[in-house]
Amino acid sequence: MNARPRGRFRGRRVSWLRVAASTLAGLALVAAGVAAVAPPISLPPMGTPVDQRWYAGYYDVTLDQGTELADDELATAPGGAVLAFVVAADDTDCTPTWGKAYTLDDAATRFDLDRRVERMRREGHPVMISFGGAINTDLAVACATSVETAKAYGSVIDRYGVDTIDLDIEAKTLADRSSWDRRARAIARLQQARPADDPLSVWLTLPVGPDGLTRHGIDLIAGMLRAGVQVAGVNAMTMNYGIREPNNLVEISERALDATASQLRDVWKDADLDLPPGGVTELMGATPMIGLNDVPSEVFTLDDARALTAFASDRGLARLSMWSINRDHTCGPNHPFTGTVSTQCSGVDQGDESFADVLSNGYLGRAEDAVPEADSPVIEDDPKTSPYPIWNSTAFYSRGVKVVWHGSVYVAKWWNQGGTPPDDPMLDTSASAWSYIGPVLASDQPFRLPQLPAGTYPEWDAATLYNQGDRVMLDGTGYEAKWWSRGQRPDRSILDHDYSPWTPIEGTAGEDVAGVGTSASG
Template sequence: MNARRPRRFRGRRVSWLRLGASVLGGLALLVAGVAAVAPPFSFLPTGTPVDQRWFAGYYDVTLDQGVALAGDEMIAAPGGAVLAFVVAAGDADCTPTWGKTYTLDDAATRFDLDRRIERMRREGHPVMISFGGAINTDLAVACTTSVDAAKAYGAVIDRYGVDSIDLDIEGKTLADRSSWGRRANAIARLQGARPADHPLTVWLTLPVAPDGLTADGRDLIAGMLSAGVKVAGVNSMTMNYGIQDPKNLVDVSKRALEATASQLSTLWDDAGLDLPPGGVWELMGATPMIGLNDVTTETFTLDDARAFTAFASDRGLARLSMWSINRDHTCGPNYPFTGTVSTQCSGVDQGDETFAGVLSNGYLGRYANAVVETDPPIIEDDPKTSPYPIWNSTTFYSAGVKVVWHGSVYVAKWWNQGGNAPDDPTLDTGAAAWSYIGPVLASDQPFRLPQLPANTYPEWDATTLYNQGDRVMVDGTGYEAKWWSRGQNPARSILDRDYSPWTPIEGTVDAGASGEGTGGNAAGAAGPAAGAAGPPATG
């Protein structure tokens, strides 16, 4: 009863070589079967197709100053630009502004933002508008209804003609759950009003921790999807983790992105939405803060940028950005606050490299086939409709003065007269006296000098000797003498502020003539006057 049963194949040992061959053979048959019904590896997510990956650095519009030329670095940066940040004018004022610093009209007149955006579009560099940010009042918070919020968002979208927007939701705005529904319904309303062949692309930019999105971030995304918002992707702010000893900022960011990918997969599944063909990474973007971060123990170097871009490329993230284009250069030698984060330089030695150049490597696919106007017609300028005086080779121009030539707007880099036309292609950047800003826009107003009431001041007389402080009028515009003169036409000061003995009385000349606004039509009256002279050696 207790006899042992004989073993089958007694004395035979397992051949691991034969077993391995059998397993490999079985796998080969399995792969062959799959290949018979589908292309090789088509069942594996591949991330975003290379020709659809894109880079766009953030550009802080609120740092621009009225008299300073703004945006040249924005235009020169590779890829596109994300302009930041549009916010409400006040806690209870739903009017959109640029960081409460400029109204939309201010940005147009003070530094030609509308014109620069149109230039980028024509040159194949798309622009995205970012709403929100870490400070100020978000539109969804200030607007009391989703209808009002939709109007505010829509006014910005329509003005700049953009098809893509970025909702940067962080800090107190992310914690304000009362605004979530207004924002979601407003964006869904705007998307629903667009034709199917011209959709509004919406990205959510959210903070991440080393373990991924915060609870508020996850819930906000779920709410947007539930409201019917078509979310193109989620851009993770891979910065400011608050780790005292991060050791390797790239490793922390990799971990954060891997965790975010898992969270987004769950969110899309819970919403009953299919992931894109490339998998969850096709829904993702990442934005590091270049150089010194707000957390002093965290610094993102150029080597970090290379490693970060390699990881993004390997996973197939759809989008890379950075904060910010304004900071993408080494701080100058006169900046004494080493170790302190600056809004205008990175705080690390970049040599001849830029972070944008590194991070955009492999992320310019979307721009490769951009339509660029390569053979534009020569435009005949019309002084009756031109937003600035039309360039004239015999006129004197001060630095900062704007002119129109062949349908484009230029600004003088230094005092000049005569010389090459502003659009002369034979001059390099250093030799040209003019900088190209952008095209004349259909919305531009004709160049006109505001008028004073008749007889406010005496009419200027060529034979009269005028002393400092004297005031006169020419064709309804007021001028004040800076020093003594005789026979010097005050109208010359509209374009030549350096050597004219006159200056337009503040408030009577539109800012365009002084390089700060749209201006008025003084082209005919602003030519060089006979007997022109500089200021005397003594005041």
């Protein structure tokens, strides 16, 4: 039975396609109306721009061994390096030192630190200096006034030519509130003295727990801001949480970083300061301790490094670091697992991987362009001004001896004589007897042999038979016989420590004849 249609659309059949079309049109009109009266939706901050994210591993300068410079970890690691730690010479001595083990001059003479820093700069690897650390006396604690503190900091910054510093404030130093004002005013003074086109970036490295920064850490940051310090960022030490039972370090670190982000938002708000365009994570970094941590139950693996890097990238953290470049390899077979953390290996099996490669993935955006060495003119070396002897194809060289060739300093990896020049581009690194350290510096002092007062010992005579322990002089330099010889010139021992029957006698204090290291930078 057919019934007549009723209603508004009497006599018309319903088209579901038309219904759908009209419904969509209606929704579009509603949306347009809402857009006309509602503000546009703002997207959340995306963190640090990818091309500004950077990685730099910490490098413990106090572990440097001078002659062990072949395949230099500092120069070949990806990204940049944070050189650690500059501290006071003593509890009341405001002189900057490397971990109280070396003065700045010692570091230049013993293992060419100034030269290696300049090499990194020329090759496009950012370098920053870290002051403080968990042990020894912080400069802000030892120095009596903010002016003295600023002078101490400034001498280090000027010497190494850095534009970024790291203040590692932890343990007893973090609890020493009496030093906070001196440090803050000193840093503010240094920043104010810099030209506008060359600012000093200051990072605060602070310990965190699963719930973020400590009360001391929050208060210290707030004090820095009140003093007018332009804080570039806060680097969270995602390590050594003190958890006794094995736990997922990445999950704990993620929780700690999110909590730190919330705390920093509040600190910046309380200081009436705007956050960067990318949000609070533009002010944040993270530094895990690779491999075995100081807490036996905490072990940071390569898989943990991959997970933490992914988290940091997702949040848009500005910086990733690690402790430390010195530890970034598997321990050797002669180092039995004792549960004791080594300063020179990670304590976990890394295979062919490095933590630096993993953590720097996506964090190499801040490296500056390297200076192309191919475009640099060949430098004619001058023996009168060279910090080390000029390389000679006929001389004998022992392992650890340094030479200059074409404006660069090299160190012998093994005993050698003749062969190709140190800068031969056709030789693979493993095949060359020489390892590149860095360029000759304008501040280098000319190489000189130690001199003794005339007549201190008899003059060497080619016809005389000398026995072990005999001492002679040649051209003002003293030598002692290691075994009997006749006709063997003592000055060969300057470069050949292995087969020469003589060894130089030190003259002027501080001269390192054994390494042919009488130069000093700075």
